[in-house]
Amino acid sequence: MILTLQTPRPLSRLPRFLPFSTNASITLNQSQPATCTSPPPPHSQILSTRHSLLSRQFSAADLLRSHLNRLNLTEPHLRSFLHLPDPSDLLAQADSLDRRIAAGEDVGPLAGVLVAVKDNICTADMPSTGGSRILEGYRPPFDATAVKRAKELGAIVVGKTNLDEFGMGSTTEGSAFQVTANPWDLSRVPGGSSGGSAAAVSARQCVVSLGSDTGGSVRQPASFCGVVGLKPTYGRVSRFGLMAYASSLDTIGCFGSSVADAGILLHAISGHDRFDATSSNQDVPNFLSHFVSASSFESKPLKGLRVGLIRETIGDGVDAGVISAIHSAASHFEELGCSVNEVSLPSFSLGLPAYYILASSESSSNLSRYDGIRYGNQVYADELDSLYGSSRANGFGSEVKMRILMGTYALSAGYYDAYYKRAQQVRTIIRNSFTEALNQNDILISPAAPSPAYKIGEKKNDPLAMYAGDIMTVNVNLAGLPALVLPCGFVEGGTAGLPIGLQMIGAAFGEEELLRVGHIFEQTLENCRFVPPIIAEDIAS
């Protein structure tokens, strides 16, 4: 069956229920000359949804049905979702919104927007498994703050997406339940650990999604799936309701098919939360003001911006196609008026072992709560220790068990100085090197991953080979900085090429600048449409 789907003909029976995008920008495709005749609105599914709903062009119920049709047709091939609610529940929400719009009531900025949520983020009305058998069937008694805020602003949660168990992995093959496929090539992984959330947005099963990023788990899948992934500054978004993996590194991040969509979702969920002692009191600026149409850009809209290309990310061990894509992105920045220089971060390579020491140590502590007593699946035994041992052995997958054991080792009495403390010292060095580089540059750029998406099964038995793929992303988590990944090019593979993502790193709490710059970069990047072949025919209408 996979073979037939590999032909360039996408699923031809998708109903042309609605024009997928109502923007005039859709006319700027390969068949048009390179000049623009009428000013298009910015490409943003959220903004065009809002416009269409408020102008009564179509209803929230229609929009929902159209997405659900596409979801139902693509899901058997992608398996992005671990849980989908009863469609009538979703329709009831959409109908209620339509009534309020008809009555002239104010509706929130995410009204009618379909959001998928990674399954390690708690939702009270849907199971939340963390991708693990130990929480199979678990229903949290509360919503994560990020989910609560999105819902308050009108979002409709369309389902829970697949992930590597508890966020540990880079391919989503580590899920206890199923393997998600990459919409660009069904024999490849979507990346991880937020693979389901990335695939769902890539295949337009939903509009935006929430993921989590501890060592790159939003940015790398965004690169592999050709979508925008946004990791905020540590403390920008509340972690309350995110199942903790490594508490000093975890963040909740956003996926969208455009920079504007990821930014609008981030704005909705950001801000201080009294339930998260590490969440910041810093104001959330109005990101939305930057998402303007390309026709209003000056000729060199990023004039004066200093861009630093991290030298260590375009050398040994990085695919030639990826390096080329990044150099082209650098040229694009120059055409927009930036000055692009290479910058060296000498301690760059130390970040990977430091990250894995910190992450496995913290995870060994965080996952000790899964003991089968207060929640989760219990394997009964006559003695408490055996109950713990059996419940955890039965509930956890291999990668999770190994990381807990490695973390237990690194934190053993007498070993703290050798591993954990040294990793924390390396963290200081990396933070300082980023601070210095960001004093001399406004943003830093690098690939989001050293390669395009791997084949399913390619990395399964080689942990170090899998960890190596995180080299581009972990340092950003160690430093707690924000980063935006957006698709910037392709390499050969699949039936229509495999996408490559550009990573842009900003200063702490510098999301506004990242989004402003990313939006301009994206809106001026014509003739590279990032729509996977599996749904290309449906989207072209």
Add this chain to the structure above:
Amino acid sequence: MGGVGAMVKGASYSYAVFCGSFLRSPRLSFSIHNKKKKLLKFRSFSSKSTCSSLQPPDVSRLAKTAQISLTPDEIEEFAPKIQQVIDWFGQLQDVDLQSVEPSIRAETENNLRDNVPETFDHRDAMIGAVPSYEDPYIKVPRVLSMD
């Protein structure tokens, strides 16, 4: 690539050429796996000389500490992989970290909330998730073992 003075719309042509050339070029089907191995070999240091005071990981003992009952097959499968990763961790021993302060996490403010108890609204749902419950007790097996 488009000239420096080109309008941004002109840049779109160079992108079309760029994207097109990648889709046509046959040279790009190389082995990703080999490249990854090269990156790792370059990075990993032998820790044997510097870490002689650290015992290698004893997976059975670690499993007991972590309260995970591993099967003998699992111990045999995990031990070499864990050893490999711990060896790789060892490269941090060679780094000069004198007078570097450890960072607990990225800079964040210390935002503690008031130490005032609050009632949780969904107590029933929370209790409902407990596997073994006999009101008002969470049931657990015998705590003390005699070995």
